[in-house]
Amino acid sequence: MRLSHSFVPTLKETPSEAQIASHRLMLRAGLVRQTSAGIYAWLPVGFRVLKNIERIVREEQNAAGAQEILMPTIQPAELWRESGRYDGYGKEMLRIVDRHDRDMLYGPTNEEVVTDLFRQSVKSYRELPQILYHIQWKFRDEVRPRFGVMRGREFLMKDGYSFDLDYAGAVVSYRKMMLTYMRTFQRMGLKAIPMEAESGPIGGDLSHEFIILAPTGESQVFYDAAFEEIDYLSQAAGGFSHDNATDLERFFKEMTTHYAATDEKHDATKWAQVDAGRRREGRGIEVGHIFYFGTQYSKPMGATVAGPDGKPIIPEMGSYGIGVSRLVGAVIEASHDSAGIIWPDSLAPFKAAILNLRLGDAACDALCEALYAKLGSAALYDDREERAGAKFADADLMGHPWQIIVGPRGAAAGKVELKRRATGERLELSPEDALARIGA
Amino acid sequence: MRLSHSFVPTLKETPSEAQIASHRLMLRAGLVRQTSAGIYAWLPVGFRVLKNIERIVREEQNAAGAQEILMPTIQPAELWRESGRYDGYGKEMLRIVDRHDRDMLYGPTNEEVVTDLFRQSVKSYRELPQILYHIQWKFRDEVRPRFGVMRGREFLMKDGYSFDLDYAGAVVSYRKMMLTYMRTFQRMGLKAIPMEAESGPIGGDLSHEFIILAPTGESQVFYDAAFEEIDYLSQAAGGFSHDNATDLERFFKEMTTHYAATDEKHDATKWAQVDAGRRREGRGIEVGHIFYFGTQYSKPMGATVAGPDGKPIIPEMGSYGIGVSRLVGAVIEASHDSAGIIWPDSLAPFKAAILNLRLGDAACDALCEALYAKLGSAALYDDREERAGAKFADADLMGHPWQIIVGPRGAAAGKVELKRRATGERLELSPEDALARIGA
Numbered sequence: 001m002r003l004s005h006s007f008v009p010t011l012k013e014t015p016s017e018a019q020i021a022s023h024r025l026m027l028r029a030g031l032v033r034q035t036s037a038g039i040y041a042w043l044p045v046g047f048r049v050l051k052n053i054e055r056i057v058r059e060e061q062n063a064a065g066a067q068e069i070l071m072p073t074i075q076p077a078e079l080w081r082e083s084g085r086y087d088g089y090g091k092e093m094l095r096i097v098d099r100h101d102r103d104m105l106y107g108p109t110n111e112e113v114v115t116d117l118f119r120q121s122v123k124s125y126r127e128l129p130q131i132l133y134h135i136q137w138k139f140r141d142e143v144r145p146r147f148g149v150m151r152g153r154e155f156l157m158k159d160g161y162s163f164d165l166d167y168a169g170a171v172v173s174y175r176k177m178m179l180t181y182m183r184t185f186q187r188m189g190l191k192a193i194p195m196e197a198e199s200g201p202i203g204g205d206l207s208h209e210f211i212i213l214a215p216t217g218e219s220q221v222f223y224d225a226a227f228e229e230i231d232y233l234s235q236a237a238g239g240f241s242h243d244n245a246t247d248l249e250r251f252f253k254e255m256t257t258h259y260a261a262t263d264e265k266h267d268a269t270k271w272a273q274v275d276a277g278r279r280r281e282g283r284g285i286e287v288g289h290i291f292y293f294g295t296q297y298s299k300p301m302g303a304t305v306a307g308p309d310g311k312p313i314i315p316e317m318g319s320y321g322i323g324v325s326r327l328v329g330a331v332i333e334a335s336h337d338s339a340g341i342i343w344p345d346s347l348a349p350f351k352a353a354i355l356n357l358r359l360g361d362a363a364c365d366a367l368c369e370a371l372y373a374k375l376g377s378a379a380l381y382d383d384r385e386e387r388a389g390a391k392f393a394d395a396d397l398m399g400h401p402w403q404i405i406v407g408p409r410g411a412a413a414g415k416v417e418l419k420r421r422a423t424g425e426r427l428e429l430s431p432e433d434a435l436a437r438i439g440a
Numbered sequence: 441m442r443l444s445h446s447f448v449p450t451l452k453e454t455p456s457e458a459q460i461a462s463h464r465l466m467l468r469a470g471l472v473r474q475t476s477a478g479i480y481a482w483l484p485v486g487f488r489v490l491k492n493i494e495r496i497v498r499e500e501q502n503a504a505g506a507q508e509i510l511m512p513t514i515q516p517a518e519l520w521r522e523s524g525r526y527d528g529y530g531k532e533m534l535r536i537v538d539r540h541d542r543d544m545l546y547g548p549t550n551e552e553v554v555t556d557l558f559r560q561s562v563k564s565y566r567e568l569p570q571i572l573y574h575i576q577w578k579f580r581d582e583v584r585p586r587f588g589v590m591r592g593r594e595f596l597m598k599d600g601y602s603f604d605l606d607y608a609g610a611v612v613s614y615r616k617m618m619l620t621y622m623r624t625f626q627r628m629g630l631k632a633i634p635m636e637a638e639s640g641p642i643g644g645d646l647s648h649e650f651i652i653l654a655p656t657g658e659s660q661v662f663y664d665a666a667f668e669e670i671d672y673l674s675q676a677a678g679g680f681s682h683d684n685a686t687d688l689e690r691f692f693k694e695m696t697t698h699y700a701a702t703d704e705k706h707d708a709t710k711w712a713q714v715d716a717g718r719r720r721e722g723r724g725i726e727v728g729h730i731f732y733f734g735t736q737y738s739k740p741m742g743a744t745v746a747g748p749d750g751k752p753i754i755p756e757m758g759s760y761g762i763g764v765s766r767l768v769g770a771v772i773e774a775s776h777d778s779a780g781i782i783w784p785d786s787l788a789p790f791k792a793a794i795l796n797l798r799l800g801d802a803a804c805d806a807l808c809e810a811l812y813a814k815l816g817s818a819a820l821y822d823d824r825e826e827r828a829g830a831k832f833a834d835a836d837l838m839g840h841p842w843q844i845i846v847g848p849r850g851a852a853a854g855k856v857e858l859k860r861r862a863t864g865e866r867l868e869l870s871p872e873d874a875l876a877r878i879g880a
Contacts, residue, residue, distance in 0.1 A: 007507050007572055009561035033557055035512055036544065041557055042510040050510070062817075067447050070482040070490070072475055072594045073513060073577055074534075074546070091539045094514075096546075099531045099581045104476065106514070106536075106546075117473055117481055121449035126825070132447055137513055137577070141539045154512045377502075385566070 001350070002372075003382045007044050009033075010394050020216045022332035023148030025341050029398045031328070038145025038153035045380075045398065046328065048349035050156065053188065053327050054135055056346065057158045060184040064176055064242050066131040066160055071113045073137055077103035079112040082301050092140045106139035111297045111319060114161045118315070119303035122163070125313055128305065129169050131177070133160030135324060149329045150285070156325040163298075163315040165305075170292055170316035174206050175248035177290050177320045178255065179240055181210055184322065185287065189344030190334060192287060193227045195260040199291070206292035206318070209262060214333035217283035222266050224258035225278040262286075285330045292318040341399030342422050351378040352402040352438055353395045357388045363411035371404060371416075371431060375440055396421065402438045404431075441790070442812075443822045447484050449473075450834050460656045462772035463588030465781050469838045471768070478585025478593035485820075485838065486768065488789035490596065493767050494575055496627045496786065497598045504620040504682050506571040506600055511553045513577055517543035519552040522741050532580045546579035551737045551759060554601045558755070559743035562603070565753060568745065569609050571617070573600030575764060589769045590725070596765040603738075603755040605745075610732055610756040614646050615688035617730050617760045618695065619680055621650055624762065625727065629784030630774060632727060633667045635700040639731070646732035646758070649702060654773035657723030662706050664698035665718040702726075725770045732758040781839030782862050791818040792842040792878055793835045797828045803851035811844055811856075811871055815880055819844075836861065842878045844871075 001008075008030040018024040026032050031046030042050055058068065074096070080086035094106040107113065114132055122130070135158045145153050162173035178194060185192035192210040199207035211221055240251040259274050261267065262284065271279065295314045297303070304312035323330075335342045343349070352375060356368040372381045380400065382391050388407075395403045405417040410428065418434040419426045429437065441448075448470040458464040466472050471486030482490055498508065514536070520526035534546040547553065554572055562570070575598045585593050602613035618634060625632035632650040639647035651661055680691040699714050701707065702724065711719065735754045737743075744752035763770075775782045783789070792815060796808040812821045820840065822831050828847075835843045845857040850868065858874040859866045869877065 001507075005567060005570060007509065007557075007561065007570060030561075033560060035553055035556070036514070036516040036542075039512045039514055041512060041553065043557070043561075044507045044509055047508055047510050067441075067484045068487055069447065069484055070487050072479045072481060074476070074479055074579065074594055076476040094536065094538065096534065096536050098534065099583065102476075113475055113481065116475070117447075117483070120473060121447065121470075121483075127445060130445060130447060139514065143539065154514055 001044070001377070001380050003380055004384045009043070010397060018148065020147050020150070020333065021336055022150060022216075022329035025332055025336060025397070026148055026329065029341060032149060038142055038151070040149055040152060040154075045349045049328050049343070049347055050325060052347045052349075053324050054156070056187045057135065057184055057322055057324060060180050060187070061133050061158070061160065064131070064180040066133045066180075068134060069117075069132050070134050070136060071107070071110050071117075073106055073139070074104050075107045075113055077105055079116055079301075080105065083112050083115075083297050084300060085112070092142065094139045094141045107136075108138055108140045109319075110134070110136075110159055111161065111317075112301070115297045115301045115303050115317070118163060118298075119301060122305055125165055125305050125307050128315065129162065129164045129173055131160055131162045131173060133158060133320070147329065149325045150333075152325065155323065158322040158324055160320040162318045162320070164317075165307075165313055165315065167294075167316055170294070170318055171206070172245050172248060174290060174292050174318050175252045176242045177318070178208065179242050179248065179251050181288050181290065181320070181322070182255070185210060185212070187346055188327070188331060189346060190287070190331065191227070193221075193223055193260050193284075194255050195221065195223070195262050195284075196256075196265050197262065197289065197291075198264060200293065204292065205256075208290050209286045210288035211262065211284035212287055212330055212334050213282050214285050214330065215283055216333050217285040219284050219286065220263040220266075221261070221282055221284040222263075222271060223260040223280050224274055225280055226258040227260060228280060285333060286323070287327055287330050288320075288322045290318065290320045292316075336399070339393070340397035343399045343401060345401050348399070348401050350380040350400050351375070351440070352380075352404055353398070353400040354379050354381045355388075355391045355395055355403055355405045356381070356383055357391065357405065357407040359383060359385055361408045361411065364406050364408055367411045367416070367431060368406050371406070371435070374435060378440065404434055441484070441817070441820050443820055444824045449483070450837060458588065460587050460590070460773065461776055462590060462656075462769035465772055465776060465837070466588055466769065469781060472589060478582055478591070480589055480592060480594075485789045489768050489783070489787055490765060492787045492789075493628065493764050494596070494598075497575065497624055497762055497764060500620050500624040500627070501573050501598070501600065504571070504616055506573045508574060509557075509572050510574045510576060511547070511550050511557075513546055513579070514544050515547045515553055517545055519556055519741075520545065523552050523555075523737050524740060525552070532582065534579045534581050547576075548578055548580045549759075550574070550576075550599055551601065551757075552741070555737045555741045555743050555757070558603060558738075559741060562745055565605055565745050565747050568755065569602065569604045569613055571600055571602045571613060573598060573760070587769065589765045590773075592765070595763065598762040598764055600760040602758045602760070604757075605747075605753055605755065607734075607756055610734070610758055611646070612685050612688060614730060614732050614758050615692045616682045617758070618648065619682050619688065619691050621728050621730065621760070621762070622695070625650060625652070627786055628767070628771060629786060630727070630771065631667075633661075633663055633700050633724075634695050635661065635663070635702050635724075636696075636705050637702065637729065637731075638704060640733065644732065645696075648730050649726045650728035651702065651724035652727055652770055652774055653722050654725050654770065655723055656773050657725040659724050659726065660703040661701070661722055661724035662703075662711060663700040663720050664714055665720055666698040667700060668720060725773060726763070727767055727770050728760075728762045730758065730760045732756075776839070779833070780837035783839045783841060785841050788839070788841050790820040790840050791815070791880070792820075792844055793838070793840040794819050794821045795828075795831045795835055795843055795845045796821070796823055797831065797845065797847040799823060799825055801848045801851065804846050804848055807851045807856070807871060808846050811846070811875070814875060818880065844874055
C-alpha cells in the first residue's frame with residue numbers, strides 16, 4: 001500500500017476520550033474510528049489486523065474438525081422465548097420490532113439459533129459428535145461502552161457449539177477446544193492462561209476463561225509461576241493431538257494442575273497451598289471462554305437425535321467463544337511501548353514499512369520502488385511528502401515488525417537501514433540482505 | 441469434509457415454500473436454512489460458496505487499488521438526518537432505539553457513514569483519488585421477502601465508494617469499477633451485461649446495472665446480440681488496463697456501444713435502430729450496480745479537502761455495489777439442471793466429491809481414504825451408510841464439478857469412475873489419472 005493515497009489517518013495528538021493505551025493507539029495509528037458510542041469502523045490498517053486474527057482462529061478451528069457456518073445477526077425473539085432467556089436478558093439485548101410488528105433482536109450470542117438449526121437438521125446419533133462455529137458481528141447494548149474495541153457494543157466474535165451424545169463425549173469436545181484455544185493464542189504471540197471460571201447453573205469444573213496478562217486488564221488474577229515459565233504453555237500446546245482422547249486428558253490435567261483464577265473464583269485456601277515464592281498476582285484481559293452447559297438449551301428446545309435403539313437422545317452441548325475484535329485491543333495492551341504498537345509478526349498489518357526519507361531523490365525513489373515491487377502487499381510504502389521525523393514516528397506508532405529506511409546517502413551507496421521494531425536494533429545492509437533478513 | 445459427520449442436511453423432498461429453482465436447490469442441497477422470514481443461516485457448504493464469491497470480489501477490488509475497510513452494521517440516525525434521507529427512506533429501513541433512546545438503524549447502504557469517515561480523515565487534495573469498499577451484512581425490511589437469498593432481508597453486499605477531485609476523475613473511477621466488475625463476474629463463470637440504469641437526481645449516463653440472464657429474472661431485458669457472442673465480454677474484460685485512462689475510455693465505449701437496457705430504461709426509438717436479427721429479449725437478474733452521484737452526500741455533509749490553493753474542494757463521489765449473497769442464488773439460476781446445481785469451478789464448495797459405493801469393503805475404503813488424503817479440503821468424502829443411488833443423487837444435487845466414484849469392482853482392479861457434472865461425461869481411470877484430470 002502506498003501511504004500517500006491510502007486511508008490511514010494517523011493522529012499526532014492523543015484523543016482525549018481514550019483512557020487506555022490500546023484505545024489511544026488504535027485511534028492514533030488510524031486503525032479505527034468511532035461512528036457511534038461503542039461502535040467502530042475498521043479502517044484499512046485495522047481491518048488487516050482483524051482479518052489476521054480471524055484467519056488464525058479459523059485455521060485452528062478447522063484443524064480441530066469444527067465446521068464453519070454463518071448465522072444471521074438478526075434473530076427472532078420466539079427462539080429466546082423457547083429457551084426462557086428472552087425476558088431475563090435485560091437491556092444489553094438490542095430489541096427490534098420489524099415492519100410486521102414481530103419481535104426481533106440483534107444476537108448477543110447464538111445458543112438458541114444453533115440449537116434450532118441442529119434440531120431441524122440432525123436426526124441420528126451416527127452424525128455426532130459435531131462442532132459448529134461462526135465468526136459474526138454481535139451486539140450488546142452496554143450501558144457505558146468504553147476502552148475502544150475492548151468493550152464496544154458491536155463486536156466480532158467467534159462462537160462455537162459442540163453437540164455430543166453423552167457427558168463423556170462433551171468432555172472430549174471441551175478439552176479439544178481448550179487445546180485449540182491454546183494453539184490459537186500462541187500463534188498470535190499471546191500468553192493466554194486458562195483460568196477456572198463461573199460455570200453457571202450446571203456447576204462442575206468445565207468452564208475456563210483465557211486470560212492474557214496486561215496491567216490495564218479488567219480482572220485481578222492469581223496464578224502459579226508455572227504459567228510464566230518459558231515454554232510451559234507452548235510445550236503444552238504443541239505436544240498433544242486433538243484427535244486422541246488420552247492426549248486430551250493429559251493436556252487438560254497439565255493445564256489445570258497449577259493454580260490460576262480470576263478474582264471471581266479466587267479461593268484463599270487453595271492459594272495458600274501454592275508455594276509462596278510461586279504466587280503471582282496481576283491484571284488480566286479475558287479473550288476467550290469455554291463452557292460446558294449440558295442440555296440447558298437442547299432440552300427445553302426439544303432437540304434430540306435417534307439413538308441406536310431408536311429412542312431419542314438429548315445432545316450434551318458446550319459453547320466456545322473468542323473475542324476477535326476485542327483481541328486487537330488486547331494484543332496492543334500486551335505489546336506496546338511509549339512510541340506505539342509492537343505487532344507480533346503473525347498479526348501485523350504489514351510485515352514491513354518502507355520509509356523513503358527523500359522523496360524525489362532519484363536513487364531513493366528507485367530503491368524504494370524496487371523494494372515495494374518485491375514486497376507487494378506485505379509492505380506499506382511511506383511515499384508521503386513528509387519530514388523524516390514524521391515518517392519515523394508514524395512507523396513506530398503503527399508498529400510494523402520491520403522498517404526499511406532509505407535515505408539519500410545510503411541509497412547512493414546501495415545500502416538501506418533495517419530496523420526491528422520490537423528491539424530497536426538497526427543494521428545497515430544491502431537491499432537484498434535486508435529482504436532476506438525479514439524473510440521476503 | 442467427511443459427509444457422515446458433517447452438517448449438510450440435504451432434503452429429498454422439494455420444500456413447498458420455494459418458488460424458484462435456486463431457492464429450492466439451496467434448501468435441498470443443505471446450503472442454507474431460514475431462521476426468520478427473509479433471514480438465512482449459511483450452513484457449511486453454502487458458507488464455502490459465499491466465501492468463494494467474497495474472495496473473488498475482494499481480489500478484484502484490491503487489484504483495482506480499492507481499499508478494504510469494514511463499517512459497522514448499526515448506524516446513528518443523525519448521519520441520515522444530515523444527508524436528508526432519514527425521513528424519506530420508508531419502512532425498508534430497520535429503525536432501532538437503543539437503551540439511551542438514541543435513534544439508530546441497521547444500515548441498508550453506507551453513503552452517509554463513508555462520507556463521515558472521509559470528512560474526519562482526509563484533508564488534502566494530494567490524498568485523492570481514493571476508493572474505499574467493504575463487504576458487510578445489510579438489512580432491508582422487505583414487505584414480502586421471497587426467492588430465498590435473492591430477495592432476503594439480511595444480505596451480504598460489497599459496497600464501494602470513490603472520492604475524486606473533479607468530474608473527470610470521477611469518470612475514471614467509474615470506468616475502472618466497470619472494468620473490475622466485468623472481470624469479477626467473468627471469474628465466477630457469469631455472463632453479466634452492463635445495462636444503462638436510472639441515474640437518480642444527478643442524471644447523466646453514469647449508472648449501470650450488471651445483469652445476468654436467467655429465465656426467472658425479475659426484470660425484462662433488451663440487448664444486442666453482440667453481448668451473446670462468444671468471447672465478446674471476456675475479450676473486453678481482458679484487453680484493457682485499469683491503470684490507464686485511455687484504456688478505460690476505450691473499454692467504456694466498447695461496453696456502451698451496443699444496446700442493452702432493462703425495461704425501466706428501455707427506449708423504443710433506439711431499439712428500432714438495432715438490426716432486427718440482432719434484437720434479443722429475455723429475463724435478467726441484477727447482481728451489481730455502479731452509480732455516479734457527484735456531490736449529493738459530500739455537499740450537505742460538508743466533506744471537503746483543501747485544494748492546491750488552500751481553497752476547499754467538495755469531492756465527487758460514486759458508489760459501486762455487488763450483491764454477494766444474492767449471487768449465490770443468481771449463479772444457481774444461471775447454472776442448474778433437473779438433477780441439481782452445476783457449480784462453476786471457481787465457486788464450487790468442493791472441487792470433487794468422493795463417492796464410496798461400498799462402505800466397509802476394504803479396497804473401496806482404502807482407495808477412498810487415499811484419495812481423500814490427497815485432496816484434503818478440496819473434497820467432500822461421502823462416507824455415509826447410504827445406498828449408491830442416494831449418493832449419486834446427492835452429488836448431482838450439490839453440483840460438485842467432479843465426482844470420483846469408487847465401487848468394489850473398480851477398486852479391486854485399481855480403477856475409479858470420474859464424472860464431470862456439467863457434461864455428464866464419465867471415464868474409467870486409475871486414481872492417479874483421475875486426480876491429474878481434475879488438476880489435483
